[in-house]
Amino acid sequence: MKASNSRVALILLASAVTLGGSVALAAPHRKKPPKQSQKDKDKAAADKEAADKEAADKAAADKEAADKAAAGSATTPAAATGSGSASTPTETQTKIEPAAEEKGPDVDSLRQEYLSLRDELFKSRARANAVASQLYSTRITIKFTWQSGRYYGVSKSSVRLDGATVYEDAGGAIAGDDGVRFDGYVAPGRHLVTFHVEATGKDDDSFTSTTESQIVVKAVAQKDLQVSAKAHDSGDIAYEWKRSEHGNYGLGIDVAVKSAKQPEGADAPTPKGKK
Secondary structure (H helix, E strand, O other): OHHHHHHHHHHHHHHHHHOOOOOOOOOOOOOOOOOOOHHHHHHHHHHHHHHHHHHHHHHHHHHHHHHHHHHHHHHOOOOOOOOOOOOOOOOOOOOOOOOOOOOOOOHHHHHHHHHHHHHHHHHHHHHHHHHHHHHOOEEEEEEEEEOOOOOEEEEEEEEEEOOEEEEEEOOOHHHOOOOEEEEEEEOOEEEEEEEEEEEEEOOOOOOEEEEEEEEEEEEOOOEEEEEEEEEEEOOOHHHHHHHHOOOOOOEEEEEEEEEEEOOOOOOOOOOOOOO
16 A cells, blocks of 8 residues: 555656656745844843953953063063173162261350340330330339238238239238338229238138238329238137137228329339239
């Protein structure tokens, strides 16, 4: 049966050739490639761009390495010709010149400069005294006394004139006498005088006190101003407390102020105390 079928097929083929016809053989069936999505296209483009950049970077690195190698070979000293070995580089010695000795100070020029400055200082002081004699025409004397020295000792006392300390003592001097604590000149007008005293009980030094008073005085042009202050503590607590456990403080500063006519031909005084 199979042989008869093959024979029939050959007969049909031969007849078709005889009649000038042709037999077309069917081409094998090809599957179409799947259509790429836009996402795949973008990814492929990105991969290609990265590959191109990597290749460019590699080429630049290779070129830089080649340039360095060429520069190194250019600076390498050539080998010496002949039978000797490579020439030894010659060391360049730098000659260091000794530093010039510094000259000492010129004593004569310094002395001349000192004398010039001293003369200018003396002249400035003379001008200042001349101005002060016109501006500060009122002489002021300040006395400060402690009247309770029998029961209380003074540990510190001071006098301030317009905020500046003109007298200060820590040895109890105001309890020993009623001397002048400051003697100087001020400008006419209003001034502030501050008295300060710190005292300690002699019978019992655990009892202490501080008294401070500030007053206003007025200086009159071409006249003297006399200020006299007397501080005291009339209390009995320093010695009475041990007896009966009671006592009192009697703190105070009494100040008297007086303006007086200046004596003719009076010279500028030498101030006392710490200014």
